[in-house]
Amino acid sequence: MASIQQLKSARDTAISLTQNGLPPATKNQFFGVGPITDMTLNEVDARLLRFEFDAWLEANYPKLDDKGNRIGSFTTAEIGRGMHRGYPADKVLNDMMREIHRYFGFPKSNKMAVGLGGGHSGFTAAAIHMVTANDPDQVVFVDTPKPESDAAKAGGFFRQSWGTQLTELHRFATNGDENRLIFAEGEGSIPSAEFLKERGVKLFFGVGHETTGATTYTEEEIRNLLAWIDMNPAEHHAIIDATSLLGAMPWADEVVEQMMVKCNMFMPFQKAIGGVSGYYVIS
DSSP: OOOHHHHHHHHHHHHHHTTTSSOOOOSSTTSOSSHHHHOOOSHHHHHHHHHHHHHHHHHHSEEEOTTSOEEEEOOHHHHHHHOOSSTTHHHHHHHHHHHHHHHHTOOTTOOOEEEESOHHHHHHHHHHHHOOTTOTTOEEEESSOOTTSHHHHTTHHHHHHHHHHHHHHHHTSTTOOGGGEEEOSSSSOOOOHHHHHHTTEEEEEEOTTTTTGGGGOOHHHHHHHHHHHHHOTTTOEEEEEOTTOTTOOOSOHHHHHHHHHHSEEEEEHHHHHOSOSSEEEEO
């Protein structure tokens, strides 16, 4: 778990990197709806940006005839009231997904999805795809206390939801076995690669401290996790709660790159990008 001194050091680094002013806008400055991404300074600046956005939209989404020739442009109002199946809706969707993929810096090899629901739905989607209750060899480590334990009760039910979902998945599966779930004594840390290997862990859930997620992990802990994955890449998998990690991975660049390639990640959309809640991103 990150120490107070490490957090202070990360803060000093952030101050140093931004001492010459605001960070530059994203490549597509119209992606996103909050101050995190549109970089507007005030209401006037935001309204001026809207004029630019309308021009950008009309330039990028032309009206086409049956032979693909441009015959005009879709306006913002037309797209707002006329989105349905086919063009331009499919192009808008493809462009959005491609831009989100690039925005997060996911490698080209990573598959990515955006779904309805927040972080909890993202966790559920990850668990349903990765947990196999019928596999007697799949031991799962969860970086959160066991549900209804004293440590878990101190955090309330919302904090316990990760562990509860996994417990019930095994409890109600025909061949499920709750004993294949290993819960952390506390939360916010990653065991050594040797510990995970000795316990036969095949799937690691990094969900400590709920919405804080993996920001509590030190670089050494991430290196341990990557070392464990490398021991058996075909069977060792990690799912990381990346809720607050965008722009906040305080580790060496090569460690971040390896983590992005080798780990599965999920996060609520609005906390990573800004805007309306109710969606999640999973890679």
